[in-house]
Amino acid sequence: MxxxxxxxxxxxxxxxxxxxxxxxxxxxxxxxxxxxxxxxxxxxxxxxxxxxxxxxxxxxxxxxxxxxxxxxxxxxxxxxxxxxxxxxxxxxxxxxxxxxxxxxxxxxxxxxxxxxxxxxxxxxxxxxxxxxxxxxxxxxxxxxxxxxxxxxSNDPEMLPEIKNAAAVRRDSNLLRLVVKLMKVMFFTVVYVMELMMRSLWVKDKRTAVTGGAGVELWPRCLVTAKFRLDDMKIVKNVVANATINDVLFGVISSGLSKYLGIQSPEAPKEGTRLTGLAMINMRSEKGLQDVSDFKMNNKGTQWGNKFGTLLLPVYYHRNDSDPLQYVKRAKVMIDRKKLSLEGYFSYKVGYFVMSYLGSKLAGWLNYRICSNTTFTISNVIGPGEEVTIAGNPVEYIRVNTSSLPHAITIHMVSYAGRADLQILVAKDIIPDPQFLAKCFEDALLEMKEAALATIQPDKVS
The missing domain is CATH 3.30.559.10 (Chloramphenicol acetyltransferase-like domain)
Structure with missing residues (x-):
């Protein structure tokens, strides 16, 4: 041959x-x-x-x-x-x-x-x-x-198992289906237009955590914010129909507000938008697959890069008396994003541009989106129980990517009841990333206290 x-x-x-x-x-x-x-x-x-x-x-x-x-x-x-x-x-x-x-x-x-x-x-x-x-x-x-x-760890012959995301419940009520379809159309148009404008000229207002073109070449510092999944679940359970991702974005919004309010030479205006760039899995099976069955040609679980792009904004708030408001705002935003076809559109358009217009244009558009937003964020589900590598019990699993034009890239991986947030920063823009990590950790603890107060007000001082 x-x-x-x-x-x-x-x-x-x-x-x-x-x-x-x-x-x-x-x-x-x-x-x-x-x-x-x-x-x-x-x-x-x-x-x-x-x-x-x-x-x-x-x-x-x-x-x-x-x-x-x-x-x-x-x-x-x-x-x-x-x-x-x-x-x-x-x-x-x-x-x-x-x-x-x-x-x-x-x-x-x-x-x-x-x-x-x-x-x-x-x-x-x-x-x-x-x-x-x-x-x-x-x-x-x-x-x-x-x-x-x-x-x-408890069965050295068995591969780790990752639980898939829960199946989406389908509504059979005709009126609700029509209303949902109208929302899908509306939010898709709004978010797709925004994504297109972000790839050309619209950008976040400059703050103390803003990166931009060329920042991917600047020296980096990597720190870890550590969370307990049980704490995130406590917060999730007091906000109706919330998810761990809603809690994560609430934590990011609150943590960035804390950091900017204390460390920024000039605090942003109330409600200033900081846009996150997220990648979402476009496979029919949304969770990680059984690794023994993850093949390149399995329908719905194909190997490769199969993701769409979402713009996920958070907002600066100087003083919010109820920490849970950050989660509630995040949930509203994420629910609307889920209804839209923004991720599907970005996946298909990206494939078209790369295939027919060339990688140079596609690379330029993606670089512009990164330069016009504030941070990258991802969340990957890891094993729910302890695992070993070569017979050695694993203490943690953490993930991050190499530098982008963002001054902050955030990647969370859950493992055995913990969730570790890897925060990679351009250290000339954010010289104190340990404090930023503490802002995220404190944000979750404040939300947990507020959630416990909601559940057991007589037991929380």
Missing amino acids: DRKEKDVPVTPAGRLFLRQEMNTIIHCAIAGKHPLNIPAITSAVETSIIMHHPRFTSLLVTDRHGHEHWRKTHLNLDSHIIIKHDVIQVNDHEKAVNDYIADLSVSSPLDTAKPLWEMHLLMAHNCVVFRIHHALGDGVSLMSMLLSCCRK
């Missing part, structure tokens, strides 16, 4: 992430509770589907027309496992790992002479850092792949 016949064209979304202005690498830190065992980790990878997956065993090549393809190659595992024995801030392992990833976020592209992924073993800090180019897949695909290297 001719060699060219083996080459597989890179998908339109994959080509977007390969553009110089959007070159994106996903970093996933998996920390063990015990020292890393290099032979055991190597064996775990060798027996995982990584060794057989087409994207993880292919080189990125470019033909004479400038079109990118995947070319099957022999995978030399030794070139992908990078062992780091040096000690960085050994008295604070979490800070050491965050600092290491922050440096990678702006200074270390992946080597195109081999498949676009690596595993860095930080021996002094018991942590494995996966580096995977976004062209290989999105968060749902890659989390499923990473968990194929893990096992349940």
Whole structure:
């Protein structure tokens, strides 16, 4: 067979992430509770589907027309496992790992002479850092792949399980269906028009956390805000029909308001909008899949980058006597976004532009959207129970991406009753990211206290 016949064209979304202005690498830190065992980790990878997956065993090549393809190659595992024995801030392992990833976020592209992924073993800090180019897949695909290297703590032979999102309840009442259809049409038109304007000229007002074109090249700092899922559920349960995502956006809105109100030289006007850029899963099965069944050609669970883009605004409020109002406002906004076809439109239009108008235009439009908004945010569901990697119990799973024009990128992953928020900032714009993380943590605690007061007013002082 001719060699060219083996080459597989890179998908339109994959080509977007390969553009110089959007070159994106996903970093996933998996920390063990015990020292890393290099032979055991190597064996775990060798027996995982990584060794057989087409994207993880292919080189990125470019033909004479400038079109990118995947070319099957022999995978030399030794070139992908990078062992780091040096000690960085050994008295604070979490800070050491965050600092290491922050440096990678702006200074270390992946080597195109081999498949676009690596595993860095930080021996002094018991942590494995996966580096995977976004062209290989999105968060749902890659989390499923990473968990194929893990096992349940209480059953070492079983792969981790991820619960899918609950099924959407369908309404059979004709009048309500008509009203819902009208809302879908209205919100779709409004949000699609806004998305188009954001890609051209409309931008957030400048604040102390605003980034912009070129900021992706600035030095970064990475910090972690830690939440208990039970605390988020307490807040969720007192706001009618709320979700964890509603609570998360309430926390982001409250936390940014706290930070700007205290740290900003000139506080924004009340109600100032700060727009988040979020990616939503466009697969028919919304949750992560059973990793053993996650194949490239499964209908509805296809491998790759299958996401749409949403603009999710939060608003600055100087003093809000009821912390739960942040969640209630977030819920109204997110419910409207769910009704619209904004995500579907952005997915289809992005595919069309990449396929027929070229990656240069698509890259420019996406870069403009990032430059005209304030932050990136994502939320990925992780295992609900403890897992092991190469027999080592996992302490935490955390994810972030390499730098974007935003001064703040926020990624949350839940794991075993916890939710860790990775906050990557341009440190010349936000020199005190630890305080920003504390603002987010304090925001949830205030919401929890308000929620408990609502449930048990006589037991809360």
